[in-house]
Amino acid sequence: MCTSFLGELLGATHNFSATNVARTVNTVDTFKAALYFTTATINASTTAYTVTGEVTNTSGTGYTAGGVTVTNGVAPASTNSSVTAGVGYWTPGGSFQWTSMTVTTAFDTVLLYNSSQGGKAVSVHTFGSQTISAGTFTLTMPSNTTTTALIRLATV
Amino acid sequence: MLVTTTKGEMDDSLLVKKEGTVDNENELTTWVEYWLGEELVHRSVHVTLKKMPTFAGLEAASFG
Numbered sequence: 001m002c003t004s005f006l007g008e009l010l011g012a013t014h015n016f017s018a019t020n021v022a023r024t025v026n027t028v029d030t031f032k033a034a035l036y037f038t039t040a041t042i043n044a045s046t047t048a049y050t051v052t053g054e055v056t057n058t059s060g061t062g063y064t065a066g067g068v069t070v071t072n073g074v075a076p077a078s079t080n081s082s083v084t085a086g087v088g089y090w091t092p093g094g095s096f097q098w099t100s101m102t103v104t105t106a107f108d109t110v111l112l113y114n115s116s117q118g119g120k121a122v123s124v125h126t127f128g129s130q131t132i133s134a135g136t137f138t139l140t141m142p143s144n145t146t147t148t149a150l151i152r153l154a155t156v
Numbered sequence: 157m158l159v160t161t162t163k164g165e166m167d168d169s170l171l172v173k174k175e176g177t178v179d180n181e182n183e184l185t186t187w188v189e190y191w192l193g194e195e196l197v198h199r200s201v202h203v204t205l206k207k208m209p210t211f212a213g214l215e216a217a218s219f220g
Contacts, residue, residue, distance in 0.1 A: 059162075102162065127183045127203045134162045135188075135200030142205045150205070 001151070002121040004047040009153075014114050014122065016090050016151075017075045029116035033096045033139070034067030036109040038129050046111065049119035055107050062101025062132075070096070070112065079146060089149035096139040101132045110139060112150070123151060159190050161197035166190075171197065182206055 008014060015029045032049070036042045040053025049066070057063050073093020080086040096110065106129040112122040130137065142148040158165045171190040178185040183203050190198040 100160070125205060127205065128178055128185055130185075130187075130201045130203070131199060132201060133189075133196055133199040134160050135198050136202075137200070138202040140202065140204040142207055148207045 001044060001123050002046055003044050004120065005122050008120060013117055013120060015116075016072065028072055029114050031070040031072060031092070031122065032067045032113055032115045033070050033092075034065075034111045034113065035063065035098075035103075035107050035137075036111060038106045038108045040109060042109050042111055042124050044124065046121045046124060048121050049111060049113040049115070055103055055105075057102060058104040059102045060100060060134075062098055063103060066115070067111075068096050068098065069115075070094075074144060076151075077144075081146070085155045087146045087152055087154040089144065089146055089152045091141050091144035091150045095141060098132070098137045100134070101137055102134055103137075104131050104133065106131055125150070159198055161190060161192070163192070163197055166192070166197070 005014070015027070016031075018028050034049060035055040036053045037055060042053060051065055054065060055063050070092045071094035074091070076088055076090040078086060078088040108126050108129040110125050110127075112125070114120045114122060127139075141150055146152070157168045159168050159171060161171075168190065171192055174189040174191065176187050183205055185201065185203045187199065187201045189196060
């Protein structure tokens with residue numbers, strides 16, 4: 001989880017839901033997912049999307065700078081696990097996918113960010129380093145549960 | 157079957173297919189490669205995230 005995202009939540013910067021009483025217009029923000037090379041410095045201290053270290057095509061046009069738009073299918077949910085503890089959670093509604101892609105430099109990171117709010121960072125997720133040759137890269141989301149959702153905010 | 161490769165579409169009978177899987181606490185990854193001799197001409201990967209990896213000792217953001 002990007003640290004800046006935690007503070008921005010308290011200021012209603014991000015809207016994952018169609019309803020947001022803090023705004024005059026109830027529109028869901030557009031979130032995007034961008035890939036980064038293993039050499040990039042993208043981590044919890046990242047505050048916004050950057051092209052520095054972002055994946056570029058070795059050949060072809062399979063990857064577009066800025067990444068792909070995230071499907072926002074299910075509104076954030078929350079539940080109590082006890083009278084003193086609970087969790088809010090959200091997961092994108094679909095996989096992230098890049099087709100006809102050739103990237104032969106290793107990448108291992110995806111940055112989720114809010115493109116409606118100046119590219120402010122939401123979260124960073126890493127996986128085993130990969131290369132793609134004239135192929136498809138698919139990143140499938142975890143199950144949208146209190147313990148596995150991509151975004152989880154829990155009281156302890 | 158035709159396979160999209162770095163050299164265009166090729167019949168898979170001309171290629172050597174290799175597949176693999178990585179399964180750990182953070183991801184389930186499968187990959188498929190096609191080789192023309194010693195040259196990698198196709199590689200696709202499917203990564204399924206299982207949970208958010210740990211950053212700075214935090215499993216999830218917490219407000220205590």
